[in-house]
Amino acid sequence: MTTATRAARVQLRLNDDWFEICERARLTPGRGIAALLPDGRQAALFLDREGRAYAIDNRDPFTGAAVLSRGLLGSRGGRPFVASPLLKQRFDLETGRCLDDDEVAVTVHPVRIA
Amino acid sequence: MEFAPRLMPVQVDEGGGAALLRTITGMGLTVHTGTGTQEIVTGEDGAVSAMKLSDGSELATDLVVFSAGVRPRDQLARDHGLTVGERGGITVDEQCRTSDPDVYAIGECAQAVDGRVYGLVAPGYEMAQTAAAAMAADREARFTGADLSTKLKLLGVDVASFGDAHGTAEGCLNVVYSDSRSGTYKKLVMGAGGELLGGVLVGDAEAYGLLRPLTGTVPPLPPEQLVLPAGAGAPVALGPESLPASAVICSCHNVTKDAIQACATLPEVKKCTKAGTGCGSCVKVIGQLLPHSGDKGLCDCFGQTRQELYEIVRVLRITSFRALLDGHGREAARGGEGCEVCKPAVGSIIASLAPTIGAEGHVLDGEQAALQDTNDHFLANLQKNGSYSVVPRIPGGEITPEKLIVIGEVARDFGLYTKITGGQRIDLFGARVEQLPMIWTRLVDAGFESGHAYGKALRTVKSCVGQTWCRYGVQDSVRMAIDLELRYRGLRAPHKLKSAVSGCARECAEAQSKDFGVIATASGWNLYVGGNGGATPRHADLLAQDLDDAELVRLIDRFLMFYIRTADRLERTAAWLERIDGGLDHVRDVVVHDSLGICAELEALMADHVTHYRDEWAATLDDPERSRASCPS
Ligand code: SF4
Numbered sequence: 024m025t026t027a028t029r030a031a032r033v034q035l036r037l038n039d040d041w042f043e044i045c046e047r048a049r050l051t052p053g054r055g056i057a058a059l060l061p062d063g064r065q066a067a068l069f070l071d072r073e074g075r076a077y078a079i080d081n082r083d084p085f086t087g088a089a090v091l092s093r094g095l096l097g098s099r100g101g102r103p104f105v106a107s108p109l110l111k112q113r114f115d116l117e118t119g120r121c122l123d124d125d126e127v128a129v130t131v132h133p134v135r136i137a
Numbered sequence: 138m139e140f141a142p143r144l145m146p147v148q149v150d151e152g153g154g155a156a157l158l159r160t161i162t163g164m165g166l167t168v169h170t171g172t173g174t175q176e177i178v179t180g181e182d183g184a185v186s187a188m189k190l191s192d193g194s195e196l197a198t199d200l201v202v203f204s205a206g207v208r209p210r211d212q213l214a215r216d217h218g219l220t221v222g223e224r225g226g227i228t229v230d231e232q233c234r235t236s237d238p239d240v241y242a243i244g245e246c247a248q249a250v251d252g253r254v255y256g257l258v259a260p261g262y263e264m265a266q267t268a269a270a271a272m273a274a275d276r277e278a279r280f281t282g283a284d285l286s287t288k289l290k291l292l293g294v295d296v297a298s299f300g301d302a303h304g305t306a307e308g309c310l311n312v313v314y315s316d317s318r319s320g321t322y323k324k325l326v327m328g329a330g331g332e333l334l335g336g337v338l339v340g341d342a343e344a345y346g347l348l349r350p351l352t353g354t355v356p357p358l359p360p361e362q363l364v365l366p367a368g369a370g371a372p373v374a375l376g377p378e379s380l381p382a383s384a385v386i387c388s389c390h391n392v393t394k395d396a397i398q399a400c401a402t403l404p405e406v407k408k409c410t411k412a413g414t415g416c417g418s419c420v421k422v423i424g425q426l427l428p429h430s431g432d433k434g435l436c437d438c439f440g441q442t443r444q445e446l447y448e449i450v451r452v453l454r455i456t457s458f459r460a461l462l463d464g465h466g467r468e469a470a471r472g473g474e475g476c477e478v479c480k481p482a483v484g485s486i487i488a489s490l491a492p493t494i495g496a497e498g499h500v501l502d503g504e505q506a507a508l509q510d511t512n513d514h515f516l517a518n519l520q521k522n523g524s525y526s527v528v529p530r531i532p533g534g535e536i537t538p539e540k541l542i543v544i545g546e547v548a549r550d551f552g553l554y555t556k557i558t559g560g561q562r563i564d565l566f567g568a569r570v571e572q573l574p575m576i577w578t579r580l581v582d583a584g585f586e587s588g589h590a591y592g593k594a595l596r597t598v599k600s601c602v603g604q605t606w607c608r609y610g611v612q613d614s615v616r617m618a619i620d621l622e623l624r625y626r627g628l629r630a631p632h633k634l635k636s637a638v639s640g641c642a643r644e645c646a647e648a649q650s651k652d653f654g655v656i657a658t659a660s661g662w663n664l665y666v667g668g669n670g671g672a673t674p675r676h677a678d679l680l681a682q683d684l685d686d687a688e689l690v691r692l693i694d695r696f697l698m699f700y701i702r703t704a705d706r707l708e709r710t711a712a713w714l715e716r717i718d719g720g721l722d723h724v725r726d727v728v729v730h731d732s733l734g735i736c737a738e739l740e741a742l743m744a745d746h747v748t749h750y751r752d753e754w755a756a757t758l759d760d761p762e763r764s765r766a767s768c769p770s
Binding site for chain 1: 404408437469470473474475476477480481507508510511514515519521523570
């Protein structure tokens with residue numbers, strides 16, 4: 024039996040490895056944070072109200088600004104999305120697809136809480 | 138000056154032209170029809186002095202404005218020896234093929250087989266389809282001409298025409314309704330079998346969205362009822378439900394009613410069918426065809442309006458978004474996350490009622506933090522490159538040299554671009570998220586507070602220098618502006634609030650373009666409400682006159698709280714005043730004469746706000762948790 028002394032952490036899958044981002048307590052349900060990845064890219068991490076974590080690329084493809092982590096989390100038909108804080112396009116957090124433009128999508132990163 | 142015998146000869150018929158002419162003449166314009174310009178006469182100095190007309194008369198004038206039609210841009214075709222029409226336009230056949238069979242032309246550079254050049258988007262799409270089909274060796278595709286239905290506004294007068302507007306079909310009959318008093322003219326062209334062939338609408342083109350899709354079918358109502366104004370013997374209004382499934386609703390993209398009804402929401406319609414993304418004139422009808430039509434709900438998550446949600450939150454003292462969503466949201470949205478529309482709207486309602494319902498007061502506390510738009514979350518304004526701008530409050534626009542120096546030093550040290558705003562304060566642009574707490578530490582130390590430029594809240598109370606310096610001033614406008622700005626700072630509202638105070642009727646502070654504006658009189662203050670600048674300017678209305686200081690503040694308290702209680706999401710006071718039943722008179726009854734008996738309550742709400750106000754930035758910096766919340770990346 025393990026004792027839970029270590030705080031839960033959010034980890035992101037990168038090159039077949041789990042990359043540690045931060046303690047889960049750093050995340051506020053309904054909001055995102057931005058994380059700098061070793062390769063220089065940025066990921067946007069979110070926690071929903073059930074405590075599930077999601078990660079997508081932080082760059083808003085419509086404006087080129089790294090701002091998706093600052094968007095508002097929402098859900099529609101049970102699927103979570105984030106709305107870009109700039110021009111409000113919505114991105115599905117599970118598939119990365121833009122809900123307002125079929126031709127646009129962002130990268131999704133597998134993420135876990137361990 | 139119109140060369141044709143009537144205005145807009147292509148769109149409207151003689152009757153419609155006459156109605157249009159009457160309305161426009163009534164606006165004080167003189168219109169010459171059936172007349173051409175022979176010569177423009179200039180005076181000694183070379184300036185225009187008159188126009189010689191084709192009927193021999195002369196018209197004195199200082200200025201000539203030309204309006205010319207479109208001319209096809211066909212130079213490329215000419216340079217390469219393709220055949221072009223006499224009046225321009227690359228000649229194409231029914232397959233949109235030019236005189237060189239390997240070259241196609243579509244859109245307004247081409248002259249179609251019917252000899253016309255189409256400058257509208259719908260025929261352009263149709264020609265593109267035809268050309269594509271022809272290239273794919275489909276011999277069937279043909280473009281022989283297009284529907285020129287349009288709806289537009291001429292000097293504010295609605296004009297629409299659709300289908301066979303001029304009644305050229307054999308055996309067709311007209312049904313006409315004309316009322317010269319109101320400047321309305323409506324004509325429907327009916328075929329021998331009772332089918333609607335086309336029509337002209339002038340002065341009132343409301344029915345266009347429904348009539349055009351009915352073209353080619355036998356309408357569900359007798360034609361005379363389709364042209365009569367509502368209430369004048371028109372027993373049933375013709376709703377979009379009565380359209381046949383095959384009726385074309387979006388003529389730009391040729392989308393039918395059944396295709397639209399296969400979708401659930403407007404964004405879905407736009408995405409799946411492209412309907413409503415061309416000229417946009419069909420969007421209203423699309424809205425009526427969708428399942429939620431008539432649904433005034435805030436968003437997909439809530440079936441209530443903002444005002445209804447405000448009442449629920451106030452009466453039931455609901456202090457969290459989750460509780461509101463799970464208890465009062467639409468069935469399908471309960472237990473979910475909400476969305477980008479309702480989260481900030483509910484956040485604002487809870488924030489403006491916080492002291493009264495016992496919710497946490499600070500916008501970064503608890504769950505509130507997750508409801509705010511990024512601007513509210515970082516207490517700064519997001520700019521297009523992802524950086525933020527910072528606006529410290531400068532009440533009434535009055536500032537000491539010491540404070541000016543601090544702003545200058547902060548801007549210099551953090552490399553910020555500075556700009557004086559229209560609201561008499563200074564905007565510092567280009568701050569990175571992680572710099573915000575450092576910037577604000579210095580500003581707060583120097584005595585600055587958040588200017589709430591990021592929030593749906595009071596922005597500024599602008600002022601002129603007033604009595605202290607100006608020889609015309611009759612009251613101390615700067616002092617009043619500062620008092621008002623300090624009283625209402627931090628107040629969360631459905632939209633931003635702006636105000637101004639002028640020291641006399643010369644109105645240098647432009648108070649009449651503000652949500653609430655104050656103008657000094659010899660015996661006190663006049664209060665104006667519902668003004669707006671921006672894209673839809675509106676002059677404020679006078680609410681009350683010659684008020685003393687206390688009366689003025691009491692009326693503004695009531696006015697603002699009544700607005701916050703009853704306005705829709707993102708509805709400025711100007712739009713709210715225009716929308717609510719009874720308009721200005723009703724608002725005056727409520728806030729001046731207390732016709733609803735709620736004034737004591739409105740004043741108490743404002744008193745709660747004033748006592749509980751705390752600067753958000755100072756509070757954020759005091760509390761490491763909040764500081765971190767505002768700066769997570
Ligand atoms: S509004 Fe009147 S008091 Fe104020 S600056 Fe203008 S003229 Fe002077």
